[in-house]
Amino acid sequence: MTDTDIKKGLAGVVVDTTAISKVNPETNSLLYRGYPVQELAATQPFEAVAFLLWNGELPTEAQLAELRAEERRHRALPEKVRAAIELLPLEAHPMDEVRTAVSVIGAADTAGAASVLDAAGSPEENLARSVRLYAALPAIVAYGQRRRRGLGIVEPRDDLDYAANFLWMTFGEEADPVIVDAFNRSMILYAEHSFNASTFTARVVTSTLSDLYSAVVAAIGALKGPLHGGANEAVMHIFAEIGSAGNVVPWLDRALARKRKIMGFGHRVYKKGDSRVPTMQAALESLIEHYGRPEVGELYATLEREFVSRKGIYPNLDYPSGPAYDLIGFDTLTFTPLFIASRVTGWTAHIMEQAASNALIRPLSAYDGPEERHIPGYVASAGELAAQRREAEAG
Numbered sequence: 001m002t003d004t005d006i007k008k009g010l011a012g013v014v015v016d017t018t019a020i021s022k023v024n025p026e027t028n029s030l031l032y033r034g035y036p037v038q039e040l041a042a043t044q045p046f047e048a049v050a051f052l053l054w055n056g057e058l059p060t061e062a063q064l065a066e067l068r069a070e071e072r073r074h075r076a077l078p079e080k081v082r083a084a085i086e087l088l089p090l091e092a093h094p095m096d097e098v099r100t101a102v103s104v105i106g107a108a109d110t111a112g113a114a115s116v117l118d119a120a121g122s123p124e125e126n127l128a129r130s131v132r133l134y135a136a137l138p139a140i141v142a143y144g145q146r147r148r149r150g151l152g153i154v155e156p157r158d159d160l161d162y163a164a165n166f167l168w169m170t171f172g173e174e175a176d177p178v179i180v181d182a183f184n185r186s187m188i189l190y191a192e193h194s195f196n197a198s199t200f201t202a203r204v205v206t207s208t209l210s211d212l213y214s215a216v217v218a219a220i221g222a223l224k225g226p227l228h229g230g231a232n233e234a235v236m237h238i239f240a241e242i243g244s245a246g247n248v249v250p251w252l253d254r255a256l257a258r259k260r261k262i263m264g265f266g267h268r269v270y271k272k273g274d275s276r277v278p279t280m281q282a283a284l285e286s287l288i289e290h291y292g293r294p295e296v297g298e299l300y301a302t303l304e305r306e307f308v309s310r311k312g313i314y315p316n317l318d319y320p321s322g323p324a325y326d327l328i329g330f331d332t333l334t335f336t337p338l339f340i341a342s343r344v345t346g347w348t349a350h351i352m353e354q355a356a357s358n359a360l361i362r363p364l365s366a367y368d369g370p371e372e373r374h375i376p377g378y379v380a381s382a383g384e385l386a387a388q389r390r391e392a393e394a395g
Ligand SMILES: CC(=O)SCCNC(=O)CCNC(=O)[C@H](O)C(C)(C)COP(=O)(O)OP(=O)(O)OC[C@H]1O[C@@H](n2cnc3c(N)ncnc32)[C@H](O)[C@@H]1OP(=O)(O)O
Pocket: 009, 226, 227, 228, 229, 231, 260, 261, 262, 263, 264, 265, 266, 267, 268, 269, 311, 313, 316, 317, 318
């Protein structure tokens, strides 16, 4: 094996097929099951997109009603999960909190511990588990933020759809339709993105015939890092450091001189811009107008202009969604958990796809450690010597 055979970070390596989404950096497009994500964001509720990712087709009215009824049945915070969250320190990172919550749900679903190929891990059972997990996550994320603010649980409302109810459980007041619409769009845009690091993690875990919850827990761990989902949180830290549009140039000069990575920019696959950014940027602009916060737009546009003109590296989805979530009133630490609530749909679709056509994911490595060496004074046993002789004879 030569160095040129090694694809560090698996860059450019195609490891399998998927029918769930198509990321095309050449045409700057993203399709979920064939539909452009922009069209879905403009016309569909998040529930319909979740259905599409899981089932391959958009739901009929009856199917959407059925999914919504099931989601409503499971949207309250499960008691075991509340108790587990309350054992955690208030300073625990919300991503660790949500990861723990999913682990608790998994351990409590004793049939769910079965491998993805057992009867209890059948596609039907796993689809039902995926729906229940997607239904429970908003309550987990909302309660996390409220707990850190010293507030109690807000019970879900049956008369509200997914996005409106998520905002209700977080803030305890009914959100304006402009906010619900922007939030719904962000959930759709975050839902799926082929073999990104967290989805691939979920597929690796599934490939060992582990269970769906273990795969989701592992995916949450991968999403937490600032090179992946954690970037939406990191964007807000950068905005706070810069303060206002007038400070962008000196801040960027210093940051680039120190070779800092500017979070919310760059992408492994898109080199000419992220297909989702224009849609999310429009949602951000609607929020800026709604809240009367033009200075946010000025800072956003100035940093983008300056960074792109110097480095030719474009914003990714986390760049507009960070300030959008901030305007809505989410704590910065809650941003990546919001990504989980959306991406759990894509992850679980991939878990089911991997299980349906499985091959253990196990790449090779090129060894570059010390040459073979021996423990001084070690004498091989007769059995070991015989085995070595047999190996040598076999060539
Ligand atoms: C929803 C999502 O997960 S989208 C991704 C969210 N992540 C971020 O926003 C984090 C910031 N961005 C990055 O770190 C990178 O662009 C990644 C990790 C997303 C993609 O990385 P890769 O494809 O591995 O590219 P890599 O990191 O090697 O970058 C190539 C070059 O561009 C530079 N570069 C890439 N992104 C940035 C950035 N945001 N700021 C500064 N320089 C950057 C790198 O330093 C590197 O420069 P070099 O060749 O001089 O060493």
